[in-house]
Amino acid sequence: MARMELRNVRKSYGSVEVLRDIDLDIDDGEFIVLVGPSGCGKSTLLRMIAGLEPISGGDFLIDGERMNDVRPRDRDIAMVFQSYALYPHMDVARNMGFSMEIRGAPAEERARRVAEAARTLGLDTLLQRLPKELSGGQRQRVAMGRAIIRDPRAFLFDEPLSNLDAALRVEMRLEIARLHQRLGTTMIYVTHDQVEALTLADRIVVLDGGDIQQVGSPLDLYERPANRFVARFIGSPTMNVVPATGAAGGVRLADGARIALPHLGDAGNAVELGIRPEHIDVVGAGAGDLEATAELVEHLGSDTNVYAQVDGLGPMMVRVHGNIAARAGDRLGLKIQARNAHVFAADGTALRRAERSA
Amino acid sequence: MNVRTPTTVAPGETRARSPLYWRYAVEPFVYLSPAVILITLVMLVPLVVGISYSFQSIAILNPLKTGWVGFDNYAALWSDGKFWTALGNTLWWTVASVTLQFGLGLGLALLLNRHFHFRRIVQALVFLPWAVPTFLSALTWAWLFNPVIGPIPHWLAALGILAEPENILGDPDLAMWGPIAANVWFGIPFFAITLLAALQSIPGDLYEAAEMDGASAWQCFTKITLPFLAPMIAITVMLRTIWIANFADLIFVMTGGGPANATQILSSYVFTTAFRKLDFGYASAIAVALLGLLLVYAAILLKIRQKFVKI
Numbered sequence: 001m002a003r004m005e006l007r008n009v010r011k012s013y014g015s016v017e018v019l020r021d022i023d024l025d026i027d028d029g030e031f032i033v034l035v036g037p038s039g040c041g042k043s044t045l046l047r048m049i050a051g052l053e054p055i056s057g058g059d060f061l062i063d064g065e066r067m068n069d070v071r072p073r074d075r076d077i078a079m080v081f082q083s084y085a086l087y088p089h090m091d092v093a094r095n096m097g098f099s100m101e102i103r104g105a106p107a108e109e110r111a112r113r114v115a116e117a118a119r120t121l122g123l124d125t126l127l128q129r130l131p132k133e134l135s136g137g138q139r140q141r142v143a144m145g146r147a148i149i150r151d152p153r154a155f156l157f158d159e160p161l162s163n164l165d166a167a168l169r170v171e172m173r174l175e176i177a178r179l180h181q182r183l184g185t186t187m188i189y190v191t192h193d194q195v196e197a198l199t200l201a202d203r204i205v206v207l208d209g210g211d212i213q214q215v216g217s218p219l220d221l222y223e224r225p226a227n228r229f230v231a232r233f234i235g236s237p238t239m240n241v242v243p244a245t246g247a248a249g250g251v252r253l254a255d256g257a258r259i260a261l262p263h264l265g266d267a268g269n270a271v272e273l274g275i276r277p278e279h280i281d282v283v284g285a286g287a288g289d290l291e292a293t294a295e296l297v298e299h300l301g302s303d304t305n306v307y308a309q310v311d312g313l314g315p316m317m318v319r320v321h322g323n324i325a326a327r328a329g330d331r332l333g334l335k336i337q338a339r340n341a342h343v344f345a346a347d348g349t350a351l352r353r354a355e356r357s358a
Numbered sequence: 359m360n361v362r363t364p365t366t367v368a369p370g371e372t373r374a375r376s377p378l379y380w381r382y383a384v385e386p387f388v389y390l391s392p393a394v395i396l397i398t399l400v401m402l403v404p405l406v407v408g409i410s411y412s413f414q415s416i417a418i419l420n421p422l423k424t425g426w427v428g429f430d431n432y433a434a435l436w437s438d439g440k441f442w443t444a445l446g447n448t449l450w451w452t453v454a455s456v457t458l459q460f461g462l463g464l465g466l467a468l469l470l471n472r473h474f475h476f477r478r479i480v481q482a483l484v485f486l487p488w489a490v491p492t493f494l495s496a497l498t499w500a501w502l503f504n505p506v507i508g509p510i511p512h513w514l515a516a517l518g519i520l521a522e523p524e525n526i527l528g529d530p531d532l533a534m535w536g537p538i539a540a541n542v543w544f545g546i547p548f549f550a551i552t553l554l555a556a557l558q559s560i561p562g563d564l565y566e567a568a569e570m571d572g573a574s575a576w577q578c579f580t581k582i583t584l585p586f587l588a589p590m591i592a593i594t595v596m597l598r599t600i601w602i603a604n605f606a607d608l609i610f611v612m613t614g615g616g617p618a619n620a621t622q623i624l625s626s627y628v629f630t631t632a633f634r635k636l637d638f639g640y641a642s643a644i645a646v647a648l649l650g651l652l653l654v655y656a657a658i659l660l661k662i663r664q665k666f667v668k669i
């Protein structure tokens with residue numbers, strides 16, 4: 001059980017500042033997912049929490065106790081590495097029981113705990129194998145087993161599923177969700193995968209350029225992104241962003257269309273309009289806010305993706321639920337669901353919705 | 359040579375067999391033949407000739423008695439006190455040299471594997487003793503041990519290890535330490551460089567995982583580093599043991615096997631028997647005995663390696 005606090009935590013390698021002023025409170029038992037583009041410092045932050053990387057500045061506390069100078073072995077945190085980092089010369093049982101072996105736990109207790117963990121992870125029949133004799137998914141389970149067996153106060157995962165194929169990834173994702181439900185232990189999870197982030201997280205932390213861009217529940221980030229970066233980073237397919245000019249009660253687009261945005265108190269300093277593909281409706285030519293030509297239509301069965309070229313604005317992607325009859329080359333009208341639109345100021349920050357800022 | 363050209367086959371005879379036979383039974387050996395012939399010429403022939411010498415009397419100083427003598431040379435060996443002294447010396451020389459070279463080499467490798475300034479330069483410098491001709495290092499070490507021109511006896515006396523600054527190379531009880539010291543200096547780089555290469559191939563995240571699992575530095579060393587180094591240790595220790603047991607150059611230059619055979623090892627005994635006494639038959643018998651011992655040693659070590667090395 002662990003409550004973690006990061007206070008103005010910084011990290012620099014020489015003169016290169018990788019993370020600055022990271023402030024974050026993690027509640028006991030919370031599942032936190034760190035996302036962000038490659039190289040933004042997710043792994044670095046995780047490793048600083050683990051104690052594998054020294055903290056350049058600020059304070060890191062677990063349950064109110066300052067951890068900056070505490071060695072990893074004394075932090076009582078388990079970590080699952082992306083490479084799994086299984087000990088290749090030890091069989092599965094010894095790999096999983098290694099932390100107990102180190103602590104000098106009696107052999108019977110060790111065997112009992114290993115067998116217990118192996119049962120929950122479906123590894124019972126593999127205990128005598130060496131890591132090189134296992135499949136990728138099995139290795140991943142062993143890595144998780146090694147962490148579980150310690151009964152630590154927090155788990156750290158660094159892209160644990162990125163080496164697995166799609167089907168196995170879904171399965172292991174559910175496994176991790178179940179694990180969190182069962183143990184209720186604080187977990188911090190780094191991933192590139194939107195779906196993993198949105199499905200697993202209690203709260204998502206979006207990192208970019210060494211700063212936290214936004215912290216919030218998956219729905220929060222989807223519905224109320226704090227800025228253009230988060231808006232485009234969260235959600236798939238990516239949000240369309242087009243230039244716009246703020247006007248009273250709405251925005252004017254480059255092609256002259258006026259979009260009324262009654263939910264925004266004042267869009268006066270808006271420079272861009274953001275709209276997710278699933279928040280645009282296809283209507284008959286001439287009946288929508290925008291006129292467009294379909295360039296490519298993908299029928300996915302449950303959804304239809306339309307890559308449209310909007311007159312006077314450029315490309316835009318539209319996702320319609322179900323099947324529509326549109327084909328490449330068709331003229332379409334696009335209707336923007338104004339209540340789901342986002343507007344961004346020149347510095348990229350999203351203009352708050354009236355109902356929240358009021 | 360185009361071995362796949364179809365040969366003319368009489369009607370009714372199988373056409374598939376002969377090209378296949380060529381490809382799988384004969385062709386590989388055609389390609390292997392240069393190596394096989396070379397190995398036979400440079401390794402097997404001298405070996406067989408050497409072993410056959412050990413069953414003959416070939417003494418240049420006694421040309422009348424040349425001829426096959428059966429096991430006479432070996433019988434003489436069995437009752438030759440000098441042989442048993444040399445065997446004991448060989449054991450002592452080899453075990454002390456390999457142990458010290460390995461221990462210090464491993465320590466040096468662990469040091470060089472850490473990050474520090476000028477690491478590359480230091481790594482290059484460490485390799486230097488290996489590049490010095492043996493003859494030169496032997497002479498240098500002999501001088502270092504000479505109390506007239508060398509500092510070592512004076513240092514040892516100052517430390518109280520020697521009662522007075524005498525030449526240990528002249529003292530039958532201590533003389534072996536001279537060549538051993540030179541050999542250790544000469545051989546550390548070999549272990550340091552090979553073990554450093556092995557150390558650098560250990561994935562760093564294993565140490566991080568072990569650290570998270572609570573392992574201390576010593577536990578990391580015994581439970582991760584050593585198992586990973588084991589294959590390299592087994593093979594280098596075996597090679598170096600064989601090499602050092604046969605390595606008479608340093609001894610020959612520094613002490614010539616003396617004083618009073620105190621530093622005579624089997625290979626230097628072979629050398630003096632063959633080229634000082636010109637008794638090639640007897641020298642071959644000693645060499646074959648040494649070969650037999652080393653083969654037994656290598657077999658044991660390979661067996662141990664099989665049992666312990668899992669990677």
Ligand SMILES: Nc1ncnc2c1ncn2[C@@H]1O[C@H](COP(=O)(O)OP(=O)(O)OP(=O)(O)O)[C@@H](O)[C@H]1O
Nearest residue numbers: 013016018036037038039040041042043044045192
């Ligand atoms: N040892 C190091 N020395 C110097 N710079 C480093 C070091 N380790 C990481 N960095 C830099 O720190 C930044 C963050 O690295 P980090 O590995 O945390 O990224 P990440 O967000 O995990 O990326 P990815 O998603 O690709 O794993 C990168 O720009 C990287 O170049």
Ligand SMILES: [Mg+2]
Nearest residue numbers: 042043044158
């Ligand atoms: Mg990373």
